[in-house]
Amino acid sequence: MAVVPNKQVVLKWFIVGAPQEKDMEVREGTAELKVPEGSGGVLVKNLYLSCDPYMRGRMRENYSSYIPPFQPGSVIEGFGVAKVIDSDNQNFKIGDYVSGITGWEQYSLITRNEHIKKIEKDDIPLPFHLGLLGMPGLTAYAGFYEVCTPKKGDYVFVSAASGAVGQIVGQLAKIYGCYVVGSAGSQQKVDLLKGKLGFDDAFNYKEESDLSAALKRCFPEGIDIYFDNVGGAMLDAALVNMRVHGRVAVCGMVSLHAYTDPEGIHNLFTLVQKRIRMEGFLQSDYLHLYPKFVECVANYYRQGKIVYLEDMKEGLENAPAAFIGLFSGKNVGKQVVCVARD
Numbered sequence: 001m002a003v004v005p006n007k008q009v010v011l012k013w014f015i016v017g018a019p020q021e022k023d024m025e026v027r028e029g030t031a032e033l034k035v036p037e038g039s040g041g042v043l044v045k046n047l048y049l050s051c052d053p054y055m056r057g058r059m060r061e062n063y064s065s066y067i068p069p070f071q072p073g074s075v076i077e078g079f080g081v082a083k084v085i086d087s088d089n090q091n092f093k094i095g096d097y098v099s100g101i102t103g104w105e106q107y108s109l110i111t112r113n114e115h116i117k118k119i120e121k122d123d124i125p126l127p128f129h130l131g132l133l134g135m136p137g138l139t140a141y142a143g144f145y146e147v148c149t150p151k152k153g154d155y156v157f158v159s160a161a162s163g164a165v166g167q168i169v170g171q172l173a174k175i176y177g178c179y180v181v182g183s184a185g186s187q188q189k190v191d192l193l194k195g196k197l198g199f200d201d202a203f204n205y206k207e208e209s210d211l212s213a214a215l216k217r218c219f220p221e222g223i224d225i226y227f228d229n230v231g232g233a234m235l236d237a238a239l240v241n242m243r244v245h246g247r248v249a250v251c252g253m254v255s256l257h258a259y260t261d262p263e264g265i266h267n268l269f270t271l272v273q274k275r276i277r278m279e280g281f282l283q284s285d286y287l288h289l290y291p292k293f294v295e296c297v298a299n300y301y302r303q304g305k306i307v308y309l310e311d312m313k314e315g316l317e318n319a320p321a322a323f324i325g326l327f328s329g330k331n332v333g334k335q336v337v338c339v340a341r342d
């Protein structure tokens with residue numbers, strides 16, 4: 001039975017406040033390249049790993065979340081794309097490509113096989129199964145069509161618009177016939193939104209002294225749909241710019257991840273005044289839409305109607321820095337880490 005080196009990223013301790021690189025450690029472990037007989041498990045070589053903002057919640061001890069915390073000293077887990085190198089499960093054979101929950105390490109033994117699914121190696125790049133055709137893509141698809149209940153001609157605002165989720169929301173909204181504006185944290189991202197991703201307008205929120213005035217400038221007639229990825233001050237500013245019967249889809253609050261004592265939202269009374277529907281959602285409630293979502297978004301991609309920005313960091317040892325970068329906007333597009341190409 002071959003035992004090989006297995007580089008791993010572990011959480012050192014539970015964190016308080018913003019995550020930092022020193023909260024994680026890259027260590028040299030080992031892996032047996034054989035699935036224990038009768039285990040029903042699958043041994044995979046990890047190729048691409050996804051950095052997602054929700055993982056920050058799993059690093060907190062007392063985070064009342066929809067998913068249990070990581071344990072200090074254990075390998076961090078998250079979405080990944082991997083290749084099967086041994087299998088004791090009839091649904092997966094050696095050489096298959098899979099996506100799903102795996103470890104931040106070179107080789108993982110996956111025993112909860114409901115966490116992975118087979119994917120085809122075709123004209124869609126393998127790492128896109130972590131973004132465009134993965135969890136962020138489903139989030140954008142379900143959030144836009146199901147939660148935002150769009151109408152053609154709606155005025156749509158998307159925050160963190162160049163990120164994994166935001167860029168898809170904006171493009172789906174454009175295809176639907178909406179007027180779409182995005183906010184992002186650098187001029188480079190603003191240029192990409194307007195140039196490459198086809199948004200009607202975009203602004204750098206870090207250069208605006210008055211977010212409400214910036215939104216008023218972009219939406220003189222108000223906002224019908226706000227797809228909120230950031231929460232905090234941007235949510236407050238969007239609320240006062242909403243139109244009557246507007247919809248706010250609360251997807252995430254990445255701006256709050258760093259705070260143990262989040263600031264409050266001041267403009268909630270506009271929900272009453274303007275009869276706004278504000279709804280939080282989790283993509284996991286929409287897994288039944290997965291086949292419809294993949295067919296729709298893959299077709300749009302193949303037809304050139306959707307482009308996808310990806311930020312690929314090379315090497316497992318760079319995963320902690322790539323992950324931390326999400327919280328200061330270092331990623332330009334979906335943040336992925338390449339562990340191995342095949």
Ligand SMILES: NC(=O)c1ccc[n+]([C@@H]2O[C@H](COP(=O)([O-])OP(=O)(O)OC[C@H]3O[C@@H](n4cnc5c(N)ncnc54)[C@H](OP(=O)(O)O)[C@@H]3O)[C@@H](O)[C@H]2O)c1
Pocket residue numbers: 052053054135136139160161162163164165166183184185186189229230250251252253254255256281282283284326327328329330331332333334335
């Ligand atoms: N509800 C669900 O089921 C679900 C599923 C997936 C993701 N989410 C949520 O969706 C949001 C976007 O996730 P993603 O995977 O697409 O991440 P992402 O946008 O690819 O990366 C995070 C981005 O957030 C922005 N950001 C970071 N700190 C910020 C701050 N203090 N204020 C404003 N913006 C900040 C940065 O962009 P800038 O440079 O533009 O600041 C950064 O690039 C997150 O809130 C995430 O938790 C929810």
